[in-house]
């Protein structure tokens with residue numbers, strides 16, 4: 001079995017509606033349609049075995065090995081008046097990293113603004129979208145997480161990491177379920193976020209999980225010279241702080257991407 005939803009729903013105290021699909025274009029798009037067309041309004045999640053048009057950040061495609069990669073999207077109503085929530089990206093990343101670490105995956109770290117990495121290799125990506133309906137905002141948080149090694153990196157001609165270093169003998173069902181229950185437990189907290197800034201606790205948690213904190217990184221931006229400096233963590237609005245010589249600058253989400 002791919003996943004036992006009844007079992008997961010029982011273990012999750014929050015009243016999420018759990019759904020599983022064998023195949024869909026994109027779980028984010030599926031939840032958007034459900035919300036807009038079928039008036040789905042309650043906190044929900046959808047897990048899929050195979051995506052035919054998975055979406056990544058910055059308009060990129062998300063390609064994965066269907067069995068090895070856990071793909072899920074959450075639909076979460078947001079508190080009113082929480083607009084322009086750039087801080088939500090690092091917040092969601094912190095909650096995902098916390099969930100995985102609590103399950104014992106202590107080597108999972110973060111790369112700004114919201115990549116999950118293990119030993120410097122990307123193991124998971126998060127795509128956050130927001131829709132507004134009837135004066136209420138809904139967040140759609142899509143997560144793709146490579147659980148076990150696969151041949152996908154060869155196809156993409158780049159290093160792709162995974163949470164586990166080999167396929168467990170008992171298969172991935174239990175691992176998928178544990179991760180989903182823990183993620184649901186952490187992400188439900190988003191529904192009560194009412195401020196547009198990160199608090200000090202989340203900022204320190206980010207620093208603890210930041211793969212590159214205190215290290216030299218390069219920031220890339222289309223049509224501009226790369227900027228190199230020291231990763232100094234994040235600000236309350238989720239922007240990245242970079243120290244170059246005596247100068248400290250911050251960069252907004254979408255403005256730059258991080259390279260080692």
Ligand code: BTN
Pocket residue numbers: 025026027028029051053054055056057058060062071072073115124125126127141142143144
């Ligand atoms: C990234 O580019 O790093 C973000 C990737 C997000 C992929 C996930 S898979 C589940 C959900 N559905 C999508 O179409 N994308 C996200």
